Amino acid sequence: MKKTIISTLLLLALSITASAKERNVSMEFHRKNNPPSTGSVDRAPMRIPIDVTCDTDTRTIEIVGDEAIEAEAYLYTSTGDIADYSASVNTVFSVANPDIYVILIQGDSWYATGEVEM
Numbered sequence: 001m002k003k004t005i006i007s008t009l010l011l012l013a014l015s016i017t018a019s020a021k022e023r024n025v026s027m028e029f030h031r032k033n034n035p036p037s038t039g040s041v042d043r044a045p046m047r048i049p050i051d052v053t054c055d056t057d058t059r060t061i062e063i064v065g066d067e068a069i070e071a072e073a074y075l076y077t078s079t080g081d082i083a084d085y086s087a088s089v090n091t092v093f094s095v096a097n098p099d100i101y102v103i104l105i106q107g108d109s110w111y112a113t114g115e116v117e118m
Contacts, residue, residue, distance in 0.1 A: 056118055
């Protein structure tokens with residue numbers, strides 16, 4: 001009985017440390033073009049199935065989305081210089097230097113921004 005409890009606790013501890021390396025990046029989605037004024041306001045937030053995660057140990061930023069989404073991904077440094085670019089949403093950016101990076105994902109009628117410190 002003690003062996004199973006110790007084994008369970010050990011596996012739990014390993015799973016907690018393994019998942020602590022990778023974290024989600026909060027992205028803000030915006031519409032580019034405002035629809036013509038009809039008197040009513042649509043206050044529902046945009047929901048686009050894109051997940052952005054960063055791993056500080058391997059210094060990677062992974063962007064995963066539906067293959068049908070047509071968008072480009074940009075990675076900027078804190079000084080505004082472009083660090084990396086991808087013509088598709090599904091990509092992995094590798095960064096060499098510790099910095100605060102800004103992620104910009106642009107579609108036809110929307111864009112999303114997020115910030116991560118590596």
